[in-house]
Amino acid sequence: xxKVVQSPLSLxxxxxxxxxxxxxxxVTNFRSLLWYKQEKKAPTFLxxxxxxxxxxxxxxxxxxxxxxxxxxxxxxxxxxTGDSAVYLCAVKDNxxxxxxxxxxxxxxxxx
Amino acid sequence: xxxxxxxxxxxxxxxxxxxELRCDPISGHTALYWYRQSLGQGPEFLIYxxxxxxxxxxxxxxxxxxxxxxxxxxxxxxxxxxxRGDSAVYLCASRDPxxxxxxxxxxxxxxxx
Numbered sequence: 455x456x457k458v459v460q461s462p463l464s465l466x467x468x469x470x471x472x473x474x475x476x477x478x479x480x481v482t483n484f485r486s487l488l489w490y491k492q493e494k495k496a497p498t499f500l501x502x503x504x505x506x507x508x509x510x511x512x513x514x515x516x517x518x519x520x521x522x523x524x525x526x527x528x529x530x531x532x533x534x535t536g537d538s539a540v541y542l543c544a545v546k547d548n549x550x551x552x553x554x555x556x557x558x559x560x561x562x563x564x565x
Numbered sequence: 566x567x568x569x570x571x572x573x574x575x576x577x578x579x580x581x582x583x584x585e586l587r588c589d590p591i592s593g594h595t596a597l598y599w600y601r602q603s604l605g606q607g608p609e610f611l612i613y614x615x616x617x618x619x620x621x622x623x624x625x626x627x628x629x630x631x632x633x634x635x636x637x638x639x640x641x642x643x644x645x646x647x648x649r650g651d652s653a654v655y656l657c658a659s660r661d662p663x664x665x666x667x668x669x670x671x672x673x674x675x676x677x678x
Contacts, residue, residue: 458607485665486665494671495671495672495674496656496669496670496672497656502664502666542608544607544608551596551613551621553598553667554610555600555607555609555610556607557605557606557607558606
């Protein structure tokens with residue numbers, strides 16, 4: 455059964471800090487890993503990663519995948535209060551079309 | 566363009582009642598997913614439609630839960646004889662076939678008293 459673990463589950467930082475969120479997974483036949491940001495109800499898409507070692511970047515956010523060690527990290531530099539949210543990691547395998555989500559990391563950025 | 570929409574945004578019902586939750590996916594997205602999210606947890610897969618048919622309903626917790634998508638667009642999640650444990654946010658997502666990425670609706674917060 456596919457499994458996604460995220461750490462830490464909760465994180466409190468101050469504006470300007472850099473944070474690294476972790477996602478490790480167990481998937482029988484890996485296809486892709488996705489990161490989402492959830493502020494209220496709807497998760498919003500951040501990145502999709504399919505290949506190891508290729509960094510995806512969007513502004514202050516970046517992410518990279520290691521398919522050998524079965525994990526991904528999401529980095530946020532120069533954090534702002536607007537970055538406060540739950541960050542979700544999900545994986546998809548090649549067999550079905552189902553996405554398996556981790557529990558999320560709740561990030562709080564204090565002014 | 567328009568995103569995934571869900572109605573109602575909030576639903577309060579009494580134990581034992583029947584509820585219907587609606588999802589309107591992004592136009593052109595043939596794949597549609599329902600998830601349930603409890604407080605402090607990630608979304609939990611319920612059911613996935615490809616077109617009109619349920620391609621994978623393995624996440625439905627029991628036979629009180631049922632979903633339909635009769636014309637391959639709008640979907641309705643139906644819950645019979647609701648229980649307090651059904652209280653959660655029910656999220657719908659549709660998948661862009663060109664990028665294989667899911668896009669979520671705002672969810673319906675269901676509260677069973």
